[in-house]
Amino acid sequence: MVEPDPWGSFRDEAIAWTCEALHAAYGIAEEIDHLVEEPDAELADFAFPCHAFASQAQAAPADIAENLEDALPPTDEMTVRAEGPYLNFDVEPEALVTTTLDSVRERSAGYGELPERGSSVLVEHTSANPTGPLHVGRARNPLLADSIVRLLRAAGHHVVAEYYVNDMGRQAATLVWGAKNVDLRGDAYELDPDEAEAFSFDLLAQPRDAASKRVLDPGPDEAGKLDRLLVQYYQAANRALELHDQGRALPDRDPEDEIADLIQAFEADDEETATEFRQIVTWAMKGIRSSLEDANVHHDNVVFESELVLDGSVERVLADLRELDACQTEDGAEYLDMEQLGVDTDKPQMFITRGDGTTLYGTRDVAYHLDKLERADELVDVLGEDHKLHATEIQAALSALGIEVPLDVVFYNFVSLPEGSMSTRSGRVVYLDDLLEESRTRALAEVRERRGEELSEARMEEIADLVGPAALRFNVVSVQSEKPIEFSWEKALNFEGSTAPFVQYSHARTCGILEKAGLDPGQAPAGDLTALMHDSEIQLVRRLAQLPSLVRECADDRKVHPVTAYAVETAQDLNKFYRDCPVLEAGSPELREARLALVDATRQVLANALALLGIDAPESM
């Protein structure tokens, strides 16, 4: 049985020894896990700063370090030395190399994965309103969350990724209203001259003309990617609402009322209305899911909020919420008094029904969380930071119902444009599709320039398909999720430095070496590894050893940016090794074999790290 987590096992050992020595020398018995550091590689693998115990031990930190060193038995796994106030540990190269490379070889694609934890986690993510294509601002959600899902799976959880479709709210209703009432051909409507330019849509008294029919009953080839068409109806509907408010359009109608009527009819399960919503939402979702597939993001399950309303779940939750003392009424609408629930928020009232009796997003989301809870042990929601208040509200509502939900919410900041945040409604957006397409095109140009003479056109296109979307994904996900990102085409399409293409390229190099050695990936012989002694070799192995620990940390903290850093660092270490240590022309057959094993292991680790990011590793590029 190989060690699944080489670095973690050495670290645990260093901690255990330090504890023992601390106890033996000073009678101190304390948890010191958090004190043990991993400083720069030249300094030590693990370090224990002794300052913390100076007063307890009644000794200078440097003396403590000396005493601890003396108290520790020598082993062939790790060396220990006192250096000033630090007790430094170095894993013996031989132990490091054999433990690590054996583990990688044995576990191959599973290297990095941790033992089953037996708990199930339901990760809800993306859940963008089905009103149009995914834009880059929101796309941070699926890109981030899909990697969190992969990390949790690697960490041994059973994970379900779910998309919650808000098909019954005002946004969806606005789109439906638009699809039924707006003609996008845009000629005859009378407006101020400057308005006409901004709003070139024709609002029709008659629903379902040619254009809206196209939405409600599209031809076979339009059904695939209808989100881009639909969003125009959504934008037009919003524009109509705005103009109507200003008294400049639809003087004898009230779009707002008509939208409210749609919601009421849907909640009352009016068949025709339900069909319209379902159809339009399904088309929008088809477009969104196809974009997600292009970005290699997967959901295991899609839940429509209307299901929860129509099957009575929301009604049952509502009944329970009404029982609460905190539930009060204002103008016929019901709300929960947050202060009474002991929650200090910006909004003291959490409305759970409208005056017309229809429910609100928050109410339905409470029901949805209860539903999720029946299907998993732990919940993770990935939400934009604009949902922070909403998240506290539903958690407050849930705990008011006496349900402690093991819910972890991961917030992210939006990707914005230099001129401000992206907005579907206004059309100030960069769509994910366009960016993916652009990235692919750019990648193809790059491959052609570099390898145009050697590779076939088909192969170059394959590579571009792997590299373009990967560059984008890597880029978005390499920044800590709570930091804002300002979008720039230049950065998004950069293929040098800390990027996916650099990591992929390094992976391709390992494959190139193996190929020249006549070996298939994963087939390097398990020879005598003790020949690996060069600093660059050891540093590379050290890096490989760390993947499982990284997975544990990232999965537990639900963060993915350290994985991108790790992938880049591994590639950098590989490139240094590549520079310093000839493989095919190594000095001896033993060394050559050992280096081939290291190359093969690195190939595997790079591929595994990229897999956590939803990125495929090409064998050549």
Add this chain to the structure above:
RNA sequence: GCGCCCGUGGCCAAGUCCGGAUAUGGCACCGGCCUCCUAAGCCGGUGAGCGCGGGUUCAAAUCCCGCCGGGCGCGCCA
């Protein structure tokens, strides 16, 4: 106005949760490296003391307080 998040070389990020050894990468810039396993690469160099001001501590980019700048929120929207 109130609440939450962010503020690190010219630019972009890591490090901040759990305070410790000369602050780590990338882009850009300057200078080198393709008779040698793919130059989407490698080596060297210039450049920050971590928004500002206090405080705690043997020790602060990391903790506390105040301020400034940016984002988000404060809907019978989602």
